[in-house]
Amino acid sequence: MVNFDDLDTDPLTSAPVPVVTAAEIRAAAHMQNGGDATFDCPKCGGSGVWRGGRAVRPCFSCKGIGKVSKGVVAAAKGRVTRAANLAADKAAFEAANPDLMKGLREIAGWHRFAGELLSKFEQYGELTAGQVNAALNTLAEVKRKREEKAAARALETADRSGEVGVERINALFATAMESGLKKPLFRTERLTIKPAKLHPGTLYVTDKAAGGEYVGKIVNGQFMARREAAPDTLALLCAIAADPLKAATDYGRSTGVCGCCGRELTDPDSVEAGIGPICATKWGL
Ligand SMILES: [Zn+2]
Numbered sequence: 001m002v003n004f005d006d007l008d009t010d011p012l013t014s015a016p017v018p019v020v021t022a023a024e025i026r027a028a029a030h031m032q033n034g035g036d037a038t039f040d041c042p043k044c045g046g047s048g049v050w051r052g053g054r055a056v057r058p059c060f061s062c063k064g065i066g067k068v069s070k071g072v073v074a075a076a077k078g079r080v081t082r083a084a085n086l087a088a089d090k091a092a093f094e095a096a097n098p099d100l101m102k103g104l105r106e107i108a109g110w111h112r113f114a115g116e117l118l119s120k121f122e123q124y125g126e127l128t129a130g131q132v133n134a135a136l137n138t139l140a141e142v143k144r145k146r147e148e149k150a151a152a153r154a155l156e157t158a159d160r161s162g163e164v165g166v167e168r169i170n171a172l173f174a175t176a177m178e179s180g181l182k183k184p185l186f187r188t189e190r191l192t193i194k195p196a197k198l199h200p201g202t203l204y205v206t207d208k209a210a211g212g213e214y215v216g217k218i219v220n221g222q223f224m225a226r227r228e229a230a231p232d233t234l235a236l237l238c239a240i241a242a243d244p245l246k247a248a249t250d251y252g253r254s255t256g257v258c259g260c261c262g263r264e265l266t267d268p269d270s271v272e273a274g275i276g277p278i279c280a281t282k283w284g285l
Pocket residue numbers: 041042043044045046047048049059060061062063064065066067
């Protein structure tokens with residue numbers, strides 16, 4: 001027989017009966033059976049620990065468990081596959097359109113549309129036919145404008161540009177370089193001439209009268225004046241080219257400095273000559 005005194009039915013003193021939902025029961029059973037988290041976490045390799053430099057902390061991806069669901073593994077693999085595909089697409093497009101990509105990169109710093117095309121390329125790994133067409137048109141337009149500007153400049157300075165017989169100057173620099181000088185520089189009273197390092201056969205000219213500014217270059221015996229060039233620059237260059245030794249010694253006598261190495265002339269004979277004996281030999285003067 002039931003002892004009614006043992007049944008505590010007073011809501012104020014009885015322990016609450018735990019309420020468990022069906023979903024919680026299913027989830028608990030699922031976890032009991034291994035749950036979804038049965039695959040090694042791709043982020044931490046299943047260790048549940050993330051190591052970055054000296055920092056060691058529980059892995060965020062798997063919450064330190066080391067195991068993740070199949071879906072998480074698949075998503076991670078998908079990301080890797082997509083990244084690999086994108087890289088392959090990019091490499092293929094680059095290989096097929098080297099000039100186009102080079103041209104875009106050259107102007108992307110200031111040309112907004114070129115910059116936009118490059119970010120599309122980064123995103124999709126290629127450009128559409130329409131985008132390629134637009135890019136080609138853009139590059140052609142930039143090239144045309146540059147040529148126009150260069151032509152306008154050449155016209156503007158045509159009266160100051162012209163032929164310079166550079167055989168002697170070239171021989172001078174050739175001898176100086178054969179003597180081991182890495183960056184030969186030829187100083188005269190106003191003009192300084194030096195070979196362009198990246199453009200063999202080109203000589204750069206600066207002028208003291210223009211504040212030491214670059215006033216033009218000599219390419220294949222043609223002086224191409226810049227706007228900064230004084231009207232008499234060409235005549236001066238021709239005089240130097242005709243007699244480099246005179247130009248060097250004139251400079252040395254008037255400044256007391258050797259025109260070839262820029263050092264002060266101290267030996268009385270050198271001061272008199274206007275050039276140091278070692279430089280005279282090295283430069284073949
Ligand atoms: Zn992990």
